Amino acid sequence: MPILEVKDLHKRFDRSEVLKGISFSLDKGDVLGIIGSSGGGKTTLLRCINFLERADKGTISVNGKVIFDAAQHDLTVEQQRENQLNFGLVFQQFNLFPQYTVLENVELAPRLLKRYPDAEIRERSMSLLKRVGLDQKIDRYPCQLSGGQQQRVAIARALAMNPSILCFDEPTSALDPELTGEVLKVIRELAEAKMTMIVVTHEIAFARDLSDKIIFLDHGVIAEEGPAKQVIDNPQKERTRAFLNAIQK
């Protein structure tokens, strides 16, 4: 059974239909890369999955259990929050909390939601920060860190709530080119550790190496999908070829 199954997701903003029926599934431990031009619906799809937008139609299931059904409106806020916590999201703009230190950023949500005993939260947070290579900077504030370091903290913060599926929304787009490497390295290590992930990215080479499967999203529909190397190296559709050509020039 796939860990994630998205069925016929639709989303409309005013006049424009941004998602026109997206369906895909993802197996546990796999990495799904989502590529496509701006305005194609990549970010909206990720935001719908993370409950930041409410899809107009469609369902989302995790481990076979429907956690979102656009036709149903009777979920309590608490249920919705629990369902949403299946996912973690790393933003393009990091969105760290500026008034908290690195460690406090990571610990804030688990502490407020009392997910684990305090000592365990500390232990887990420290090991997450070690994993992203920032265990020496736990007392720094976000403004004292580089963009790459901030994004790595954001990854640790998302992992602190122990999501089943970790989503990345163009995680390196706001970074200076020389800082993307350290973030990509962390994501790669997570993939090697069999973390289930969805990565929206413009880094085509990275998506090719990292992903098990790639979706090419174009004008709100999945124009092509398949094994990563096949989609990138040998695209079947004209639209995909045009996009890849344009981006690699």
Next chain:
Amino acid sequence: MVQEVLLRLCAGFIKTIELFLLTLAGAVPLGLIVAFGSMSKFKPLRIVVRFIVWIVRGTPLMLQLIVIYYGPGLLFHQNIWGMGTSGRFTAVMVAFIINYSCYFSEIYRGGIESISKGQYEAGQVLGLTRRQVFFKIVLLQVIKRIVPPMGNEIITLVKDTSLARVIAVYELIWAGQTFIKSDGIIWPLFMTGIFYLVFSGVLTILLAKFEKKLSYFN
């Protein structure tokens, strides 16, 4: 003579401080409620609140003082403020708190709306409740941003307290001015200016300290 002047000025100054502190104590929290009203998703409430804020900010505080004190009695033959000095003081407090709540609410609104959507969303995807997002994430960032404009309003309030005398509340300037009539001397009035300067000077220092305390993040 000097002693008598100082004694009388101090009595007026105490009233001034009282007005100042009570106005802050009332308007700082009430302003937040007004701010939430003016940002409400419920349109009728939002429109009503913004209309009231417009009226209050668009008319002189002195006019509001007079209307609030005399209005109920003259319009409805109902003296709601009670007799004597305490009644007048209550009316002043009500007028000041309403007036400053409206000013503060606009500062709060500006501060709250200046926080990026990403901060709310980051809290939301971590599973925090709306209340937690506001109090644990957004609030301190808002406070940091509103300290300078709030400082301005607070300094203005120090001087606005002198308006209380239009409905005969004995405050600092009145205390100083009485000596012009009774003794033909003006230096007590100059001294009131020094009281205001020292008071606002102390506040300026405190506000700068507070601002510095919050400078560890941006």
